[in-house]
Amino acid sequence: MFKSLVLRVFAVSLFVFGCSSALAQDKANYAYLGLEPEIVTNYISDSAQKLGYVRVSLELMIHDVNQLEIAEHHMPLLRSTAIEIFGQQPAEKVKSLTGREDIRRAILKALQEHMQQETGGEVIKNVIFTKYLYQGA
Template identity: 30%
Template sequence: MADDNAPDGAPKKGKLKTILLVVVVVILAVGLSVAGTLWFLQDKSDDGDDASSDGEPAQPAFQPSQYAELEKALVTTVQAEGRQRYAQVYVAFEADNAAALAATELHMPLLRAQLINVLAASDFMTLQSAEGRQQLSQTMLDAVNGVLEQEGEPPLKRVLLRNFVLQ
């Protein structure tokens, strides 16, 4: 009994070292985790020529599309089995840059005439299907880009049919 004179509440030296060692390891692990996460998430574009030194081309920056709408509808007759039918189309232009849209405003009378000619040359039965309307849109785009190319202007991306009525 004389050997057990130490108070029961005092921690032993070995337990204190173990607790201190666990706390240091946990703090070190959290620090390394944060540093690793920041390293992986850092922006690689700050380095400058990394993409060009690897031989991979740099990705172009995203450019949102810009739109211009024709206020007046394109109205013309379309031949259908020996009868004349009416077609009314509201059109919008989509481009990657403002210069192409400015060119469409400048050359609008010529573009309207070309679009009406394309619409008038279309077949009524073909225009009733979704594929026919998609083909019409592509034909209109080719006509508009042909006019813009003749005038030395940048091309459009798409011609969009906003409202389409056949009667």
């Protein structure tokens, strides 16, 4: 009876540790790629007399290390897309935390769509702002 219980506990622990190591291996395949240099661009200001600008550092989370070269090849398209999206944002969105998250999601969606069109696969998993500064009226 005791021997059977010990064997069951051992079997369950092997299963649990095996699953956690498999998950760790899946996560280990991600790569990160920074958009260098950081993005500095204007956004739509409330006042026509003053320009607002944003300065942002972006990191792209790539699905697989093997796709890193593909993402680097398409870097001009990725940078251009991020700059274009920031340039279309109103001041309220740029300055608020919820607006910042909306901008991040819009950039992520646009980058994923572009990479789907260009490569036929989803290359970019996530977009991370590592620096976010704005100034304007």
